[in-house]
Amino acid sequence: MSKYExxxxxxxxxxxxxxxxxxxxxxxxxxxxxEACWQCRAALDELRKTVADCVHYRQTVLDRYLPxxxxxxxxxxxxxxxxxxxxAEVGWAKRLARIFAAPRNWRWAAATLATAAILCAVYLxxxxxxxxxxxxxxxxxxxxxxxxxxAARHIRIRTRTHQIARLIDxxxxxxxxxxxxxxxxxxxxAAAHYDWNDPLSARSFQAWRDGLPNKRDEVxxxxxxxxxxxxCYKIQTVAESGELAxxxxxxxxxxxxxxxxxxEFRDREWVELTEIPEPSMSGIPFNEHLEVPVRPADPSLPxxxxxxxxxxxxxxxxxxxxxxxxxxxxxxxxxVTRSGxxxxxxxxxxxxxxxxxxxxxxxAMPRVELQFADPRAVAAPAEPDAGAHIVPxxxxxxxxxxxxxxxxxxxxxxxxxxxxxxILDWNESAMARAYALRxxxxxxxxGAEASLQPSGRDTLNEMAREHAAAMLRHVEAIDGxxxxxxxxxxxSAAPAHAGTRDDTWQTSAENVYRAARRVEVLLSxxxxxxxxxxxxxxxxxxxxxxxxxxxxxxxxxQRLLSRNAGG
Amino acid sequence: MSGPSIGNAVVGILRQExxxxxxxxxxxxxxxxxxxxxxxxxxxxxxxxxxxxxxxQEVFLRLYSTLKSGESIExxxxxxxxxxxxxxxxxxxxxxxxxxxDPAIESRLVATGQxxxxxxxxxxxxxxxxxxxxxxxxxxxxxxxxxxxxxxxPEIGSTLGISASAVGEFLRRAVSHLRKAGHE
Numbered sequence: 038m039s040k041y042e043x044x045x046x047x048x049x050x051x052x053x054x055x056x057x058x059x060x061x062x063x064x065x066x067x068x069x070x071x072e073a074c075w076q077c078r079a080a081l082d083e084l085r086k087t088v089a090d091c092v093h094y095r096q097t098v099l100d101r102y103l104p105x106x107x108x109x110x111x112x113x114x115x116x117x118x119x120x121x122x123x124x125a126e127v128g129w130a131k132r133l134a135r136i137f138a139a140p141r142n143w144r145w146a147a148a149t150l151a152t153a154a155i156l157c158a159v160y161l162x163x164x165x166x167x168x169x170x171x172x173x174x175x176x177x178x179x180x181x182x183x184x185x186x187x188a189a190r191h192i193r194i195r196t197r198t199h200q201i202a203r204l205i206d207x208x209x210x211x212x213x214x215x216x217x218x219x220x221x222x223x224x225x226x227a228a229a230h231y232d233w234n235d236p237l238s239a240r241s242f243q244a245w246r247d248g249l250p251n252k253r254d255e256v257x258x259x260x261x262x263x264x265x266x267x268x269c270y271k272i273q274t275v276a277e278s279g280e281l282a283x284x285x286x287x288x289x290x291x292x293x294x295x296x297x298x299x300x301e302f303r304d305r306e307w308v309e310l311t312e313i314p315e316p317s318m319s320g321i322p323f324n325e326h327l328e329v330p331v332r333p334a335d336p337s338l339p340x341x342x343x344x345x346x347x348x349x350x351x352x353x354x355x356x357x358x359x360x361x362x363x364x365x366x367x368x369x370x371x372x373v374t375r376s377g378x379x380x381x382x383x384x385x386x387x388x389x390x391x392x393x394x395x396x397x398x399x400x401a402m403p404r405v406e407l408q409f410a411d412p413r414a415v416a417a418p419a420e421p422d423a424g425a426h427i428v429p430x431x432x433x434x435x436x437x438x439x440x441x442x443x444x445x446x447x448x449x450x451x452x453x454x455x456x457x458x459x460i461l462d463w464n465e466s467a468m469a470r471a472y473a474l475r476x477x478x479x480x481x482x483x484g485a486e487a488s489l490q491p492s493g494r495d496t497l498n499e500m501a502r503e504h505a506a507a508m509l510r511h512v513e514a515i516d517g518x519x520x521x522x523x524x525x526x527x528x529s530a531a532p533a534h535a536g537t538r539d540d541t542w543q544t545s546a547e548n549v550y551r552a553a554r555r556v557e558v559l560l561s562x563x564x565x566x567x568x569x570x571x572x573x574x575x576x577x578x579x580x581x582x583x584x585x586x587x588x589x590x591x592x593x594x595q596r597l598l599s600r601n602a603g604g
Numbered sequence: 605m606s607g608p609s610i611g612n613a614v615v616g617i618l619r620q621e622x623x624x625x626x627x628x629x630x631x632x633x634x635x636x637x638x639x640x641x642x643x644x645x646x647x648x649x650x651x652x653x654x655x656x657x658x659x660x661q662e663v664f665l666r667l668y669s670t671l672k673s674g675e676s677i678e679x680x681x682x683x684x685x686x687x688x689x690x691x692x693x694x695x696x697x698x699x700x701x702x703x704x705x706d707p708a709i710e711s712r713l714v715a716t717g718q719x720x721x722x723x724x725x726x727x728x729x730x731x732x733x734x735x736x737x738x739x740x741x742x743x744x745x746x747x748x749x750x751x752x753x754x755x756x757x758p759e760i761g762s763t764l765g766i767s768a769s770a771v772g773e774f775l776r777r778a779v780s781h782l783r784k785a786g787h788e
Contacts, residue, residue, distance in 0.1 A: 049776035058757045058772065087783040094733050095752050103647050106657045113635050116665055117628045120672075 062461040171254035178239035178293035191313040229281035237310040242286040251277040347378030348404040367469040383408040470508035471553040478546035528577025533589035542597035552587040682759040736785030744778035
């Protein structure tokens with residue numbers, strides 16, 4: 038049954054339909070509903086009238102009544118020349134340095150050095166700002182904590198291999214809850230001069246930080262992992278000496294209450310402390326030894342690496358693999374980039390539950406930072422942009438005749454609706470795989486792949502193979518359903534040929550993506566949701582050929598991936 | 605080597621920089637086509653006309669630098685609006701002490717056209733619409749103005765730092781508000 042047979046599409050849905058922002062399947066549903074519903078057609082007409090009013094307003098009011106530019110527009114070519122010259126100066130800085138370094142140019146060199154010294158001083162002055170900010174924040178947080186009665190609270194302490202929950206009562210750890218791992222963790226804290234009795238507090242962090250001779254602070258705003266619509270301050274302090282190399286403390290922005298902390302030691306150990314909200318406590322047993330829900334160590338990371346080293350491509354691969362395990366690489370608006378020495382996992386408009394799931398999955402990984410933003414986003418996950426803009430068919434008669442013949446062939450409108458929905462569902466799943474496969478290929482090109490450790494290469498290969506295999510299953514399902522119908526309409530497939538035999542799987546993944554897009558567009562044309570330039574009579578053959586081409590590309594990609602795995 | 609000879613050396617080095625005529629033509633063409641739209645958008649953002657004009661030029665020069673550095677931009681017009689929006693907000697914040705630009709459109713609306721009755725009705729309609737636009741929230745207004753410039757939902761979302769679905773919701777509310785105003 039059509040989604041709208043018992044109800045009407047909302048105003049937002051109609052607006053998105055009018056703007057060509059609905060995905061093909063949804064656009065088709067709306068279109069069919071509109072064919073039958075006077076009320077919604079009238080609502081759409083009203084909406085189009087308002088859009089026309091907006092356009093009219095822009096043309097008659099904004100264009101006419103906003104003041105014109107006060108000066109004639111500059112000749113951009115002259116400005117281009119200035120940009121070129123300025124950039125050339127930067128690019129040739131080294132050669133200029135050689136000129137200044139000549140023995141007779143010492144006066145020029147001295148002047149340059151003096152300028153550089155001033156710039157350094159300005160830079161250092163600005164660098165001081167986060168330290169001051171960090172100190173002030175900590176001072177305020179300590180004052181707030183001191184002013185409040187000491188309430189008992191539970192904290193979760195997680196290390197590379199274990200997770201325990203503890204009760205802190207008035208700043209003292211309850212010895213009854215200390216398990217077998219506690220002495221080892223306590224020893225780490227003692228060596229780092231970090232207060233074990235009150236490990237998750239602004240005071241302990243402040244005391245450790247104040248004892249450092251040389252440190253570097255960074256204060257950022259991050260989303261509250263428990264309540265993503267609220268924000269927190271994250272103070273991160275890097276120590277140049279001492280057992281503890283790097284520590285961060287997360288304070289709730291509203292009351293500067295510490296909710297999390299992460300300590301990274303120089304011997305690669307790390308400890309993560311999180312406050313457990315009271316209602317959650319019932320489900321967390323004390324002293325339970327749990328496996329960390331991610332692979333405990335980076336298999337691709339060279340043994341000499343330390344947590345303070347900048348994130349590597351292996352870290353990025355590990356994050357991608359973790360997201361892959363929960364299907365977050367199949368359409369979730371999650372972005373993974375390497376930035377500032379960390380793997381930054383960011384997302385906009387991700388529902389809170391999904392954010393939490395990703396947070397739990399990645400929180401234990403070193404050098405990974407999560408930034409989920411946009412409390413204004415609606416709860417529904419953003420769908421991946423299919424690329425095609427859905428507008429009414431350009432040649433409705435031609436496309437309509439294919440649809441009419443299809444409809445007769447399958448035995449009526451209802452059956453056509455059912456088959457069409459199923460095929461578009463398969464296509465959606467196939468496209469999600471195509472995007473994911475292409476993303477892996479772009480993220481880890483052949484050169485980067487070669488730089489990975491063997492285990493990293495295996496992980497990458499396995500992910501790509503999974504995407505290719507799943508995609509092939511969807512494409513075969515589409516082919517199985519469409520081929521008899523298209524053949525009955527007189528269509529026949531031209532011979533398919535995959536990309537050159539010497540290609541890498543990364544190049545092949547791009548070919549797969551292109552072939553998949555071709556199939557998607559033709560499917561949309563056949564099912565009447567997108568205009569197409571393929572003449573009506575050619576559509577069945579074009580789609581059959583595109584499907585065979587996509588299968589050939591996928592098989593070629595799988596062959597290259599198997600060759601890689603074998604090598 | 606003396607001072608002037610160093611200057612000559614520097615000039616010589618700078619002259620070796622290759623020109624990018626095709627790229628310059630591409631950016632200059634887009635500048636000509638879109639500068640008025642970007643300028644108008646920046647005015648609606650509250651920038652005074654001189655600042656808005658400077659900002660437009662700055663944005664297109666950034667586009668040139670970015671393309672020159674080899675970065676690929678799929679939709680330069682969308683990119684220009686995104687950068688113009690962010691740059692415009694910075695300029696607005698930097699010159700916050702200056703009088704914010706108020707186009708005072710409503711007071712300047714005049715009846716035009718040959719048929720006096722028709723032009724009066726048109727003026728009333730536009731006044732009502734102008735008031736309705738002013739009644740929109742800032743985000744709704746941004747979404748409407750950017751959509752009027754031809755940006756798609758994901759591009760608007762990327763400009764404003766919100767999701768495409770949130771853009772859809774802002775636009776829905778805006779259109780609903782404007783429609784009601786049209787019926788008043």
